[in-house]
Amino acid sequence: xxxxxGEFAIDKEGYDDPFSLMTxxxxxxxxxxxDREAELLVGLHHELLRVRLSEEILAERYRxxxxxxxxxxxxxxxxVAVGVCRALRTDDVVFSHHRCHNHYLAKGGxxxxxxxxxxxxxxxxxxxxxxxxxLTAHDQGMIATSAILGExxxxxxxxxxxxxxxxxxxxxxxxFGEGAMDEGAFYEALNYASIRKLxxxxxxxNNLYATESPLSIRQAPGTDLCDRVRAFKVDTMRIDGNDxxxxxxxxxTAVETIRRxxxxxxxxxxxxxxxxxxxxxxDHELGRTYRTREEVEAWMQRCPVKRSExxxxxxxxxTRAELAxxxxxxxxxxxxxxxxxxxxxxxxxxxxxDFV
Amino acid sequence: MRQLTYAQxxxxxxxxxxxxxxxxxxxxxxxxxxxxxxxxTTQAAKRFGPDRVFDAPAMENALTGIAIGAAAMGKRPxxxxxxxxxxxxxxxxxxNLAAKWRYMFMGRAGTVPIVVRAVIGKGWGQxxxxxxxxxxxxxxxxxLSVVMPAFxxxxxxxxxxxxxxxxxxVILEHRALYSTTGPVSETFEPTPIGRAIRAxxxxxxxxxxxxxxxxxxxxAAEELSRHNVDAEVINLHSIRPLxxxxxxxxxxxTGRLIVADTSWELCGVASEIAALAAEKAWGWLKAPVIRIxxxxxxxPVSAKLEEAFYPKASTIARAALTLLGQDPERVGDLTxxxxxxxxx
Numbered sequence: 001x002x003x004x005x006g007e008f009a010i011d012k013e014g015y016d017d018p019f020s021l022m023t024x025x026x027x028x029x030x031x032x033x034x035d036r037e038a039e040l041l042v043g044l045h046h047e048l049l050r051v052r053l054s055e056e057i058l059a060e061r062y063r064x065x066x067x068x069x070x071x072x073x074x075x076x077x078x079x080v081a082v083g084v085c086r087a088l089r090t091d092d093v094v095f096s097h098h099r100c101h102n103h104y105l106a107k108g109g110x111x112x113x114x115x116x117x118x119x120x121x122x123x124x125x126x127x128x129x130x131x132x133x134x135l136t137a138h139d140q141g142m143i144a145t146s147a148i149l150g151e152x153x154x155x156x157x158x159x160x161x162x163x164x165x166x167x168x169x170x171x172x173x174x175x176f177g178e179g180a181m182d183e184g185a186f187y188e189a190l191n192y193a194s195i196r197k198l199x200x201x202x203x204x205x206n207n208l209y210a211t212e213s214p215l216s217i218r219q220a221p222g223t224d225l226c227d228r229v230r231a232f233k234v235d236t237m238r239i240d241g242n243d244x245x246x247x248x249x250x251x252x253t254a255v256e257t258i259r260r261x262x263x264x265x266x267x268x269x270x271x272x273x274x275x276x277x278x279x280x281x282x283d284h285e286l287g288r289t290y291r292t293r294e295e296v297e298a299w300m301q302r303c304p305v306k307r308s309e310x311x312x313x314x315x316x317x318x319t320r321a322e323l324a325x326x327x328x329x330x331x332x333x334x335x336x337x338x339x340x341x342x343x344x345x346x347x348x349x350x351x352x353x354d355f356v
Numbered sequence: 357m358r359q360l361t362y363a364q365x366x367x368x369x370x371x372x373x374x375x376x377x378x379x380x381x382x383x384x385x386x387x388x389x390x391x392x393x394x395x396x397t398t399q400a401a402k403r404f405g406p407d408r409v410f411d412a413p414a415m416e417n418a419l420t421g422i423a424i425g426a427a428a429m430g431k432r433p434x435x436x437x438x439x440x441x442x443x444x445x446x447x448x449x450x451x452n453l454a455a456k457w458r459y460m461f462m463g464r465a466g467t468v469p470i471v472v473r474a475v476i477g478k479g480w481g482q483x484x485x486x487x488x489x490x491x492x493x494x495x496x497x498x499x500l501s502v503v504m505p506a507f508x509x510x511x512x513x514x515x516x517x518x519x520x521x522x523x524x525x526v527i528l529e530h531r532a533l534y535s536t537t538g539p540v541s542e543t544f545e546p547t548p549i550g551r552a553i554r555a556x557x558x559x560x561x562x563x564x565x566x567x568x569x570x571x572x573x574x575x576a577a578e579e580l581s582r583h584n585v586d587a588e589v590i591n592l593h594s595i596r597p598l599x600x601x602x603x604x605x606x607x608x609x610t611g612r613l614i615v616a617d618t619s620w621e622l623c624g625v626a627s628e629i630a631a632l633a634a635e636k637a638w639g640w641l642k643a644p645v646i647r648i649x650x651x652x653x654x655x656p657v658s659a660k661l662e663e664a665f666y667p668k669a670s671t672i673a674r675a676a677l678t679l680l681g682q683d684p685e686r687v688g689d690l691t692x693x694x695x696x697x698x699x700x
Contacts, residue, residue, distance in 0.1 A: 095425070127462035136465040143428055144465045148452050154418035155453070158425020158433075165381070165407070165431070172425070185448070188418030195413075355463045356498050 038317045044244045045308045045318075047082040049330040051105045052305050057334050058101070058115060059280035066342065067118040069131030074102040076242075076274035079304035080205050081106035083247025084173060084267075087255055093141045095156040096175045098133045099205075099273070100145035103175050108140030111334055115341035122347040129347075129355075150176070150183035153202070157189045160198035160264075169259045173201045178268075179210030181225055182218050187232070190264075194232045197263035201254055202229070204268045205241060211277045212290040229266045241269025242304045245311070272299035357539035363395045365508035365540040366529070369515035370400050370434070372544045374408065377432060380519060381408045384419065384436035384473075393436055393475070394534040416442050420449035420472070424457070427468040432519060440474035440528060441485050447493075454524040455499035469525075471518045476530045476618060478568065479662060480698045484654035489619040491566065492628075494526050495596040501525040501549050502595040504618075506570035508538040510593050513547025520546055530568040530618065535695065550597035554606065558588035561612040561676045564603055564629050566592050569616035569648070572692075575669035579687055580676055587676055595625055600632060607633050611642035612679045616672050621649035646675045668692070 055075045062071060074081070081102035085094065088107070096103040104114060109125060117124030118132055125135050133147040143159070146152050156174035163170045180186050181204070193200050204225065208215055215223075226236035235257070239250050247269060254265040274296065276283050284293040312318040318326075360368065374380045382400055388411050392398030401409040412419055416437065423433035437443050443450070450472065457468045477487035495502040501521060505511040511529070518525035555570060556577050565573035570591040577587040588606050592599075607613050613633050615626040626647035633645055648667045656662055668691055674684035 093429070126460060126464060129462045130460045134460045136461045138465055144457070144461060146453060148448055151421055151448060151453060154421025154449065155425035155428065157418070158422035158427070159429045160425070161422055162426040162429035162431045165426075185417045185421065188413070188415035189421065191413065192415065192418060192422060355459045 038315070040248075041245065041308070041312055041315070041317055044082060044086060044248060045312060046326065046330070047086065047106060048078050048244055048305050048308050049327060050111070050334070051078040051082060051102050053327075053331050053334045054105055054111045054114065055101055057331070057338055058118065059275060061338060061342075062118075062280040068120060069118055070278050071101075071118060071132040071280070072099040072278050073275045073280060074099045074273070076299065076303070077205055077207060077271045078102050078106075079244040079247050080203065080241045080269040080271055081175070083244045084175070084201070084203050084251045086248050087251035088141070088171065088173065090141055092171045092173065092255075093143045093156070093159050094173045094175065095143055095152040095159070096135075096145040097149070097152055097177060097180065098145075098147040099177065100133065100135055100175070104135045104137055104142050104145065107137060107142035109135065109137035109142050110337075112337040112341055113137070115338040116344050119341050119344065120346070121341060121344040123341065123344045127347060127351075149180040150185040150189070152176070153180060153186050154189040157193045157198060157200055160193065160200040161196065163199055164196065169199070171199045171201060171255055171258050173203055175203045175205060177210065178204055178206040178208075178215070178225060179218070181228070182210065190229065190232050190234065193264040194234050197261065199258045199261070200264045201251065201258060202234070202264060202266040203251075204266065205271055206268050207271050207273045209273070209277070209291065212288065214290065225268055226266065234264050234266050236266045236268065238268040238270065241271035242302045242307065244304055244308055272302070274300060357541065359537045360508050360540040361534065362505075362508045362511045362536050362538075363534040365512040366396045366505075366515050367399045368540070369512035370396070370519075371403060373516055373519040374400060374404055376544070377519065379430060380432040380434065381410075382434040382436065383410050383412045383423075384438075385412060385414055386438055387411060387436050393438060393473075394531070396534070397436065416445035417448060420446040420470075421453065423470040424449060424454050424468045427470045428457075428466055432469055432471070434471045434473060434519070437472070437474040439486050440476055440490050441488050443472070443474050443490060446472075450524070450526075451497050451500065455497045457499075458523060459499055467522045469522055472524070472526045474526065474528055476528055476567065478530065478532050478618075478666065479694055480696055481657040481659065481662065482655070483657040487655045489528065489567070489617075491528055491595045491617075492619055492624040495625070499523065500596065502528065503549055504528045504530075504567040504593055504595060506533065506565075506567050506591050506593055507555070508536065508540045510547055510553075510591070512540055513545060514549065514593060516544060517546035517549050521549060525549065528567065532568050532694070532696070533571065536571065547593070550594050550599060552599040552602040553591045553593065554588065554602065555591040556587065556589040558586040558610065560586045560610055561614060561679055562588045562590060562603075562606040562610045563614045563616060563672060563676070564590045564592050564606075565616040565672075566595070566625060567618050569618055569667070569672075572667075572669045573616055573672055575690060575692070576672035576676065579669065579673045579690060583677065583682070583686055585676055585680060585682075592625070592629070598628070598632075600636070603629060603632060604637050607637045608640040611640050612676075613641070613645045614648060614672060614675050614679065615645065616648040616667065619650060620652065621647045622652070624649060643679045646679060648672055648675060
């Protein structure tokens, strides 16, 4: 099994695979399929770039000490957010955790509103009230994020309960790290979703560490999170969370199953966080030893953005020059939005008691 | 006006609200049992069926989160804890999320109008973990409304108000009150959250009391009238928001204050009201404030110890006589007969 630290091969052997990756597109003429596939890959790549550059630029400016809110940067984990959200409809809803910038952006939240929230400005997505871990982009279906592990999983299950009671075919998604699966509340919510066959996608981002605690101190040897979940009679799938296309395809199939009323699905996306748990630095800059610099760099070689670029070049969809242009254009937009946010107005003190 | 029991009144308020608002549903352990939480959910289960009144596993924490998620999508969930002690398991979702939802997203993630009903136990050996009274820790947090209906009319009116409120509301119901009777209007009328009610008018001493202790306070006031003491009773059925104006007006009139609560005094509701009087009615007080609360130990099981543990009408009446410089021993023991048949 390839879940252990420092191992990168994602082993799917021995797991029930309830999904067929065959899509309707495969039944269509080859040329048309190729065009649609190209469009999809380009779309995914633009989203990856937007999320990556937002996080990287925010992290760099975070060092200036002007964003006074504890921030958990998601660089390295973008493919999960982008792949899942791309497979959703706008009226599907997403709930996320402390490392939520990626999900907020991927579900349609604006970078200006995110940066303004981190700067504590009135234009922030939560008016400067919530900070990095309490984001919302309600109109886009990014309902809410919060920092207590396992909490938002129950909330997503509740949204799914409402959809089922009203006979709607909307889906609720809960993003969480594997650390949330150390919490009891997670299993209460999972069990309930299974009992009632609720339309909820459990999207686990297994990045191998909870803060600085490795899997080995949190799980018995030989633990397989998909096994645990199957004990609750929920279908599972472990995938390469750094491959945006694999995440997208898996989610698409899972969401179709869920919309057909067949109950929740759990996907375990193997991925890796590049920066420190909370804050903008790299662990080696601070002399932390809970993981080695070599391990981090090896995972950075599996960079979701770089892999997407390579795929686009290999398939002849984009040239290196085009990719560089896209990168510059995306970067310019983010730099501009972050600078505007930094210069935005503070909330009026008179609003302190509004919305209690 | 017709008389209903507290349980009947609560049930009527719930059913009337459910008729008017299809978004309301009721869940929690035992809500669809024939016993129906002391009969308060039996009618709702019968009339609205399992789609709107349904049982749940013992999962106080996630169930609260589930209620929040459903509420965020437009539902009005009512979750019921047959004993409020189990609610400690739900504090994360209730306090970290429900109470703060509107504020921390500045209203942009909507509101989460959940209603949490929880039962306070008392007597019959329910002991340390089945008889506590959680208003103090719950009311501590901005964003959470906490009400404690004392009389049947409150039980109906506050249930209706909670089901119309746009934020989370906790209703703490005292087990001993379900069988008490009183006049209840047939109309669908909310009792405003955030107001205290003068349950008895008097001029010599103010007794501010919560839940079961309001019931005991009225009993004490009747007894005191036989000793020429005219007590005013304030039924403090909303803990947060707190109706300072009604309390202060009464204290300024009588100059004497007793606060009787169903929980402990340290950092509790009784202390909060005493602090309010000290801060804003100091010049009117003719005597020190007396707090009547649980003794500083967990609730014991043994009937003999339980008898010593709970304050009652005579405790209040004696305190009033003390404040007025009279002999407290003029009041004998006032113990209400408990008709409860065990086990729980």
